[in-house]
Amino acid sequence: MCRFTATILSLLISGILPSAATAASVSGVVLRAPAPQPARAQINRYRGRDAAAGDREAADAGCQCNPGEYAVVHLTGDALPPVRVQPVPPTMAQKDRMFEPSVLAVPVGGAVSFPNRDPVFHNVFSYSKTRSFDLGRYPQGETHDVVFDEAGIVPVFCEIHYSMRAYIHVFDTPYFAVSDLSRRFEIADVDPGRYTLHVWQENLPEITVPVTVGEDPVRLEVR
């Protein structure tokens, strides 16, 4: 009964709002280069005596993760429609000792699945204030879901594998997107109006761009 009333209500609202029929997409590309991946600082084991050992270890510690290649964008504005939760939660798998994909975005109330597709144990945890969780260690084939109820950024790690890291962005706006590895993005069906585009890149300051959406699609080049 409640679901039926809500559906009627939403249909009425969408019929009343004149801009609803003229929604356009906001797309573009983030031209700012990813932050340089700092070489992991090495500990000088015994000064002046065993520098060679330190060099050898430095070579082993290269990080294969690539969250810096992505960009995450979202729009903020005065009158934002409510978020839409995907019926099937997106997946962030553990594969080849990496999180795949290493950047995800979900609306508030959305969930993420964390299947282990490696033949080794993994652990998924976050100490973030947005969502603190610890799924413990689990083997190949096992999947755990986490629901994110609060907006913010959730860095995700594996306690076993130092180099594994990922980010989950939780938005309270329906207008968000994760770019491809060329940092091209598209936010579809944005109602006309004035917005601010926020661009997130790992280890870089946020970029904000004012965007006015009319009836035509908007294309942006963010630098």
Place this chain on the structure above:
Amino acid sequence: MRGSLLRDYMVFLAIMVAAGSGGAFLITTQVTRDGLTDLFGHRLGDVELVFEQYARGNHLVRVQEIETLLSSPRFLAALETGDSQTVAGEIPTHGVLEDAAFVCVTAPDGGTLFRSSGPAEDLCRRHGFPLEVANGTECVTVRADGELYEVVTAPVVANNGSVVGTLAIGRALPDLYVEDLHRLTGFEVVLSLDGHEVARSRSVPGPAPATPEAESPFATIDPGHVTPVRAGDEEVLAYRLDDPTSGLSVTFVGSAERAIAPIMADVRRLLLALAVGGFVLAMATVWIFGTRRVGGPVQRLARHADRIATGDLDFVIEEPGAPDELGKLAATLERMRSDLARSRREVEEAHRAQLGADRMAAIGQMATGIIHDFKNPMAVVRGTADLIHGRDPENEKLAKQCTVIHRQIDRMVALTRDLLEYAKGRTDLQVETVELADWVGEIEAAHAEACRRAGVRLHCRGPRGLRVLLDPDRMRRVLDNLLTNARDVSGPGDTVSVVWSRGDGSEVVLEVADEGPGVPADLISRIFDPFVTAGKEHGSGLGLAIAKKIVEDHGARLEVASEVGGGARFLIRFPAKLHVADGLTTREGISS
């Protein structure tokens, strides 16, 4: 064991004296003292290896633990939250980090990301820990509030690869170095920083500096050399090493005098033990030599002498293990004993011979009387027999019986005469040349009947023509006696044989053999003695003695050869002088 007793003792004494004087020399010379001091110096110098291994190992362990902490995704994730409790929860509470005085993480802008709680917090704040970190992990030694801290600093690289701050972990140093190094090396340890003493182990000689800034004799010596240092009223050896990791100087201190003292005491104890041991050894040696090598042989020789004194000479004195002198003594005693034994044997034999002669003389006297008394009755018997025969000369049977009486009386007379002559010790021989074959043949005929009755075969054989000088009557007594004995010991079916032949050279041997039990071994040497009988019930004990006497009166020899169970063989050996040698004709098998 060879060599003389005296030489053994001299060698032993020389060894003891050499050991004692050598030991005394060892502990009394300055050379030894200097050598020990040098050795001590070398040992002090050897701590460098221990120290390096310790400092290196200690540092490695700390660095590894810090690296593990800095590689912990949880620790780094906790740092990103900025929540001290979460961070503190990720710092291990074991290992090197357990006894850390403080742990701090400072952001690049100087802000504090984390500080461990407790008194260290104030320390960190006031002294600006952690210090600037230029390049990787650093280890510095800093003084704060009079305490010395080893501070390891390292950059903190977050999970996303960015440098989020600097970690500093501090430990109180004196505990670290002084206790461990003292325990590891056995030397006293003085820690100094920039020429000032900061800590020392409990038993370092000399007074500790009154203030941290005061001069310390151990902090200013040249590193890398064992150096004599005067500490208080004592001269000690010191060896300074600088730790490049912490910037600290570590001086190892030891008193050569004190180190040598126990060694000297040990040597003295050793000498004492050597002296006591030598004494005990000497006593033991004396005991062994005295009781075993000397006492034993001497006691045995004394016992031997006692035996000789009591007249027992039937043993042999031997001391093969005795030293030279005692060996000679034993040999001399043995010569004496054997000489005595031989002399006594000769005396006894002479005595026995004398005894035998005496007895023979007594028997002779007695026999003379008896025979004298026998002669008349026998003459009466013989006369009476003649008388009986004279009354009826035609009676042949009576004549025959009288002849038997005659013959037997004649034998009795002859026997008594022989006994008398044996007793007198001499016999006159009526010697003539006798053909053995004929002579034996007569005797054989005389014994044939008796043997047949006893079931004994009598077998006589020998060559004809073998002639010997002998008194036929006397020698017949011998053969009669031997044959009678042989027949008596033989059982039915046995054979008694008489064999004569040429022996070696011109000797002639006449042998009487039986198949009886033989002569017992204990009797065989005395079988010819008078009054010795071998199992004969009616023997007088004189038969073989008389036989031997008769044979020997001829200049021949009477021998016996016997094996128990194998019969007895009596041999009359006529020497060449009794053999009448001319053309011999041999005829085998004169027998019944």
